[in-house]
Amino acid sequence: xxxxxxxxREEGLMTVPIKRIAICTGGGDAPGLNAVIxxxxxxxMDLGWECYGLREGFNGIFFSERYTxxxxxxxxxxxxxxxAHLGGTILGTTNKGNPLHFPLKMPDGSVREVDRSDEILExxxxxxxxxxxxxxxxxxxxxxDALARKGLRVVGVPKTIDNDLDKTFTTFGFDxxxxxxxxxxxxxxxxxxxxxxxxxxxxMGRYAGWIALHAGISGSAHAVLIPEIPFDxxxxxxxIRSRDAQGRLYSLVVVAEGAQPRDGTRTVLEPAEAGQxxxxxxxxxxxxxxLKNLTGKDTRLVVLGHLLRGGSPTTFDRLAALRFGAAAVRxxxxxxxxxxxxxxxxxxxxxxxAEVAGHxxxxxxxxxxxxxxxxxxxxxxx
Ligand code: F6P
Numbered sequence: 001x002x003x004x005x006x007x008x009r010e011e012g013l014m015t016v017p018i019k020r021i022a023i024c025t026g027g028g029d030a031p032g033l034n035a036v037i038x039x040x041x042x043x044x045m046d047l048g049w050e051c052y053g054l055r056e057g058f059n060g061i062f063f064s065e066r067y068t069x070x071x072x073x074x075x076x077x078x079x080x081x082x083x084a085h086l087g088g089t090i091l092g093t094t095n096k097g098n099p100l101h102f103p104l105k106m107p108d109g110s111v112r113e114v115d116r117s118d119e120i121l122e123x124x125x126x127x128x129x130x131x132x133x134x135x136x137x138x139x140x141x142x143x144x145d146a147l148a149r150k151g152l153r154v155v156g157v158p159k160t161i162d163n164d165l166d167k168t169f170t171t172f173g174f175d176x177x178x179x180x181x182x183x184x185x186x187x188x189x190x191x192x193x194x195x196x197x198x199x200x201x202x203x204m205g206r207y208a209g210w211i212a213l214h215a216g217i218s219g220s221a222h223a224v225l226i227p228e229i230p231f232d233x234x235x236x237x238x239x240i241r242s243r244d245a246q247g248r249l250y251s252l253v254v255v256a257e258g259a260q261p262r263d264g265t266r267t268v269l270e271p272a273e274a275g276q277x278x279x280x281x282x283x284x285x286x287x288x289x290x291l292k293n294l295t296g297k298d299t300r301l302v303v304l305g306h307l308l309r310g311g312s313p314t315t316f317d318r319l320a321a322l323r324f325g326a327a328a329v330r331x332x333x334x335x336x337x338x339x340x341x342x343x344x345x346x347x348x349x350x351x352x353x354a355e356v357a358g359h360x361x362x363x364x365x366x367x368x369x370x371x372x373x374x375x376x377x378x379x380x381x382x
Contacts (some may be wrong), residue, residue, distance in 0.1 A: 018130040018153070018332060020050040022072070025089040026057040026140035030159045030173025031313035032321035033089040036135050039325030040157075041075040047333060051075040052129065056092035057140075058099050061123045062116065072127065084322065085312045096276045098139060100146055103274035113274045117146055124152060131337075133328045135159050137171070138360065139277070141340060145353035148338035155328045156340035156353050161308055164208035166359040167351040168342035172321040177204070177308040178214045184304060185219025188252055196249040198240060198291055198299040202284025204308050205256045209363045211308065212256035217372060222251045223379040225287065227258035227266075228363045231381025233287065237294035239379035244297075253291065255284045259381075281305075323348050 021044055025033050037053065044051040053073040054060040060071025073079070073091060083090055097103065099120060101113040124132070131153040134144040137160035148154040158168045161177035181203055192199040201221075205211040209226020216224035223239055225231045240251045257280040260266045267282030284301050292299040313321060320343060327341040327348040339350040363370060373380065 016130055018047075018049055020052065020127075020129050021131045021133060021329075021332065022052045022054050022124070022129045023075070023091065023133045024054040024057060024060075024135065024140075025091045025093045025159075026134065026136040026143070027093065027095045027160070028137070029088050029093050029309055030161045030171070031087045031176040031309070031311055032172035032317040033091075033093075033135060033159060034083040034086045035313060035318045035321035036133075036157055036159070036172070036325035036328075037075065037090060038080040038084050039322040040133050040329050041080045041325075042077065043326045043329035045077065047329070049329075052127075053091040057094040057097070058116075058120060058143075059092075059094055059097065061120055062097070062099075062102070064123075084318055087309075087311050087313065095139070098143065098275045100143055101275050103276070111274045117143070117150060120147060121150055121152055131155070131332050133157060133325075133332070135324075137162070138165060138356075138358065141165070141353055142357040144340075145338065145357040148353055153332065153337040154353070155331045155336060156356070157324045157328050158340055158342060158356070161211065162205050162208055163210040164206060164360050164362070165356060166361040167340070167356050169345070170320070170343055172313065172317040172324065173309070174210065175316040175320075176311060176314045177211050178218070179314055180308060180311060181211055181215035181304055182219040184302070184307075185215060185221055185252060185254070188302065189220070189250075192250040192252060192300075195298060198251050198253060198288075198295065198297050200253045200255060200284050200288040200291065200299060200301045202255045202257055202281070202301065202303045202305075204305065205258060206280060207258045207360060207362070209256040209259070212254045212259075213363055213369060213373065216254035217369065217376065217378065219254075220252070221254040221378065223253040223381065224256075224373060225254065225259040225283075225381050226256045226363060227260065228365060229380045229382050230260055230262040232262050233290045233294065233381070235381050236287070236379055237291060240291065240295050240297065244295075253287065255287050257281050257283060259283050259287075 064071035163174035269281040270279040272278040
């Protein structure tokens with residue numbers, strides 16, 4: 001008899017007609033995850049497939065004994081009813097414990113990274129799951145690519161509030177995050193003006209400045225600092241002074257968490273660990289303190305942090321997510337694997353996972369959004 005892995009390698013799961021699929025949400029949550037789950041589950045059930053959700057990324061597999069349902073939630077029509085508008089994910093998620101670099105504690109207390117991807121394949125064979133829909137950002141899609149290369153039938157769905165994935169016009173979650181950040185800036189104008197203060201607003205986004213740029217321009221910030229443009233704080237202080245000279249005695253400064261000064265480095269709250277990326281944060285604080293010193297103005301810091309990840313998805317994100325979920329099932333039904341569904345001009349298309357994994361999309365410096373900011377007189381610290 002063939003072992004589970006032998007089954008994958010010699011028979012190839014790709015030849016088996018699909019009867020049962022699993023959906024997995026990995027990495028940080030983003031508004032719209034539940035809409036993908038709903039659309040994928042309903043589309044799959046319509047084809048007569050059974051649909052399951054893996055609990056908390058791949059924890060449902062690695063720690064299945066922890067869950068009363070063995071780490072797999074059966075996604076019935078009842079279970080996915082009324083969830084499209086809900087933030088978060090009904091499956092749970094984690095951005096710790098990347099299966100390709102899983103942290104394993106050694107007897108001497110040290111931590112070693114191990115590749116546990118074969119256990120995922122074994123689980124799929126044992127539980128007779130024929131395909132995986134993996135919803136996630138760069139980390140999850142890199143894992144999906146590795147699993148597809150090992151013979152698992154996988155379709156990826158692009159998710160992240162950061163909007164930093166290549167080969168898709170946008171990711172769901174981004175519009176919701178930008179909408180909320182813009183509303184926060186709208187609210188901060190009046191209080192900043194009343195007190196003649198400098199308001200520094202730090203926003204998530206990892207190594208890309210999409211959220212800060214789009215919200216900063218839409219919310220009429222006066223300076224926007226993004227990772228793509230190393231900044232000189234003196235330039236920002238000069239902008240604030242010039243506004244003061246014109247009688248505009250307050251300023252709003254947006255700082256992407258990944259922004260860095262020309263002569264300095266990014267601020268990191270927690271360094272990378274086995275199976276886990278570094279946690280950025282703190283640049284807003286550094287900028288606020290620096291601007292207070294340079295301008296002598298009363299300065300306050302607002303860190304939007306995880307508020308950007310919460311709440312109901314906007315209509316745009318909800319619809320994109322529903323379209324992605326349905327398209328992922330259609331792709332599987334067409335016999336596709338190793339691809340990601342992506343948003344393009346004409347509609348949803350497919351791109352190879354290999355072209356997405358590890359390819360971060362940053363703000364283009366010659367893009368018209370950035371140029372619009374410059375035309376409006378926004379200072380980018382350069
Ligand atoms: O990738 C999404 C994101 O929200 C980033 O913008 C941010 O750097 C990171 O996740 C925060 O992760 P955590 O939830 O571990 O704090």
